[in-house]
Amino acid sequence: MSGFLATLRRELRLSMSGSGEILTLLLFFIITGALVPFAVGPDKELLARIAPGIVWIAAFLSMLIGLEKLFRPDRDDGTLALYRLADLPLSAIIAAKVIAHWLTSALPLIIASPFLALILAMDVPTFWRTILSLLLGTPALAAFGTFGAAITVAIRRGGLLAPILIAPLCVPVLIFGVGAIAPMGGPDQASAALLFLAALSLISVSLSPFAAALAVDWGEE
Amino acid sequence: MTTGQTRSQLFVEIEHLACGRGENVLVRDLSLRLEAGNGLLLRGPNGSGKSTLLLTLAGLLPPISGKIGFPGHDAETGPVLHYCGHRNGIRPRLTVAETLSFWAAINGAYGLTTAEALAKVGLAKAAKLDAGYLSAGQQRRLALARLLVSPRPLWLLDEPTAALDTQGHELVAGLIAEHLAQGGLAIIATHDDIAVPSLSTLTLGGTA
Numbered sequence: 001m002s003g004f005l006a007t008l009r010r011e012l013r014l015s016m017s018g019s020g021e022i023l024t025l026l027l028f029f030i031i032t033g034a035l036v037p038f039a040v041g042p043d044k045e046l047l048a049r050i051a052p053g054i055v056w057i058a059a060f061l062s063m064l065i066g067l068e069k070l071f072r073p074d075r076d077d078g079t080l081a082l083y084r085l086a087d088l089p090l091s092a093i094i095a096a097k098v099i100a101h102w103l104t105s106a107l108p109l110i111i112a113s114p115f116l117a118l119i120l121a122m123d124v125p126t127f128w129r130t131i132l133s134l135l136l137g138t139p140a141l142a143a144f145g146t147f148g149a150a151i152t153v154a155i156r157r158g159g160l161l162a163p164i165l166i167a168p169l170c171v172p173v174l175i176f177g178v179g180a181i182a183p184m185g186g187p188d189q190a191s192a193a194l195l196f197l198a199a200l201s202l203i204s205v206s207l208s209p210f211a212a213a214l215a216v217d218w219g220e221e
Numbered sequence: 222m223t224t225g226q227t228r229s230q231l232f233v234e235i236e237h238l239a240c241g242r243g244e245n246v247l248v249r250d251l252s253l254r255l256e257a258g259n260g261l262l263l264r265g266p267n268g269s270g271k272s273t274l275l276l277t278l279a280g281l282l283p284p285i286s287g288k289i290g291f292p293g294h295d296a297e298t299g300p301v302l303h304y305c306g307h308r309n310g311i312r313p314r315l316t317v318a319e320t321l322s323f324w325a326a327i328n329g330a331y332g333l334t335t336a337e338a339l340a341k342v343g344l345a346k347a348a349k350l351d352a353g354y355l356s357a358g359q360q361r362r363l364a365l366a367r368l369l370v371s372p373r374p375l376w377l378l379d380e381p382t383a384a385l386d387t388q389g390h391e392l393v394a395g396l397i398a399e400h401l402a403q404g405g406l407a408i409i410a411t412h413d414d415i416a417v418p419s420l421s422t423l424t425l426g427g428t429a
Contacts, residue, residue: 081304082324082367220281
């Protein structure tokens with residue numbers, strides 16, 4: 001357990017210490033969302049209707065930014081080889097990475113989402129549902145992202161490959177994420193979508209460390 | 222020490238091993254047996270397969286054919302080997318002490334304490350420094366300190382003296398001698414002379 005926490009602490013320290021990664025992420029998230037009103041025109045009703053989708057797309061794209069730094073620097077400086085020989089199983093190290101990835105590239109977005117809600121003219125109930133759906137759904141995005149990054153780490157210049165690989169996996173997350181905010185047929189459907197989102201996150205977060213560990217082992221050989 | 226007892230029965234057993242990178246076979250039909258307390262120097266020109274052999278022994282590359290075994294190793298006591306390669310696994314923005322305690326945390330901190338290990342490799346004064354500021358030789362020393370905080374019976378060292386000064390060479394020789402004296406094993410790829418008396422030598426690349 002201490003090794004797991006040490007890995008988590010190391011990942012967080014490397015992300016936090018002064019490289020402005022989180023600031024870049026936040027600006028990207030807000031700018032992506034803020035550009036939409038310019039593109040579709042200042043139609044308040046239309047904006048309010050598509051706002052959930054915009055928030056989710058912005059969150060999805062922003063979370064792709066951090067994928068490259070999940071395994072690539074570790075591979076380049078030899079740390080990944082040492083992880084494979086560590087006493088702590090590789091899957092536990094990767095589980096810590098999934099959590100760190102969520103804390104540094106999803107949590108800041110959720111905290112910043114009020115800005116986007118303001119820009120997109122969301123009403124207050126929709127805003128709260130957005131926060132809830134992001135909280136329940138982004139762990140799945142972090143898990144799929146980690147998996148994609150692990151598959152592509154052995155490929156030189158595989159940077160854009162991971163997003164392409166995981167995009168299909170993330171489709172259900174987007175569908176139910178938006179479904180939980182903007183129910184088409186009454187409130188019952190929204191809670192069902194939330195439950196489904198939570199299930200997706202639970203399954204993907206619990207399985208992705210093992211899948212990613214396998215991918216790293218095979219990729220390196 | 223209980224780990225000392227298990228170590229004294231440990232062997233490295235290599236049978237008809239062939240290893241290489243992809244289609245390129247570098248080492249063919251290698252068989253050897255190394256007993257606890259012994260070290261092996263791998264020699265040979267650049268590209269003769271020293272590093273590849275070490276990576277294969279470490280389990281980081283799959284062997285092309287043949288078997289590698291560690292009879293006498295009790296898996297309960299943790300991983301059998303340390304691999305110390307060209308790349309030191311050191312990341313800027315973490316201090317020297319943080320880097321080492323991280324390795325101690327994930328490899329098991331049952332050896333020297335972080336401070337003792339740093340003192341031993343001559344980095345005591347640099348403990349609070351950003352590891353990115355270390356020179357190549359100091360980074361190598363930090364990488365070697367990793368072997369001291371989490372004792373494991375077999376050391377696989379790939380050019381451990383690279384970038385080290387004269388005292389550094391002596392340090393490496395001293396660490397290896399001490400490790401072997403405690404019943405450890407070491408396989409070392411190097412171009413330098415490492416002044417440890419009981420090392421045997423295997424030269425690669427004569428026929429490759």
